[in-house]
Amino acid sequence: MTAAATKYSRQRECIKEYLRSTREHPTADTIYMKVREVYPNISLGTVYRNLALLTEQGEIIKLSCGDGCDRFDGNTAPHYHFICRQCGRVIDLDMEPIEHINTIANAHFNGRVDGNITYFYGLCRECVPD
Amino acid sequence: MTAAATKYSRQRECIKEYLRSTREHPTADTIYMKVREVYPNISLGTVYRNLALLTEQGEIIKLSCGDGCDRFDGNTAPHYHFICRQCGRVIDLDMEPIEHINTIANAHFNGRVDGNITYFYGLCRECVPD
DNA sequence: ATAGTTGTAGTAACCATTACTATTATTGAT
């Protein structure tokens, strides 16, 4: 038996293209709505399966913000995320990754640290009172 | 109408005591199992309601590690968490909080950053190959 | 004691996600 090859699929390509084109960090359901404009009878299961596959392949990133449902990001370059406590919006932060905290963590841990995820919290521009 | 006062409850106290006594970051279900040893017919709903209440009051911390279910931490002092990619264990990291990254984030963001959550990933001592 | 209010146990409902299955699309060889 050989390893299962991944075949091309229009639906998967459409999902990927949409995630590449937006900076909105949509949920699976939002992606489903959007892709349905192109493939009206795509199944929600297909969306979930392809999101999992693309995440596994490193083509996209899954964000678990703790609001009950996962979000997805088509920008795989290392960057931080900000989550608004008021409106829940997820926004990219344009700042340099702080590399050395992995090193610090490793020095304080009996095991092997190879990465970290940081979410910043607060109020976004729309939600900050004047 | 006056604001609803919070009354004492043995079940809530037991949940809090258990979380104070462990460093295991248990899930709601694990907490349910444990508290049932003391109150055999406590309801799972009661556990969830009190975990939400204690979190809201700042008595405990809710951890959304992205593994499908939330975990809870009775240690409210600022500290980092490590999540093992292999066994999923959540372990406290004994290192100083890096305060200035909030300042850096604020300088790069059009809004107000007031905190951050960082999860470190890798392999724990048991899962690191020799 | 009693009325008023908060908390609980038990159960049903919810909702994001996953699993299942018959059918369709893609691929590589003829």
Place this chain on the structure above:
DNA sequence: ATCAATAATAGTAATGGTTACTACAACTAT
């Protein structure tokens, strides 16, 4: 281009963590 092999899909059912609901019990102040 046709064909067989196999991966992917659509549609639907099932799962599992969490929340909502309701009748009853416990606490508090008058």
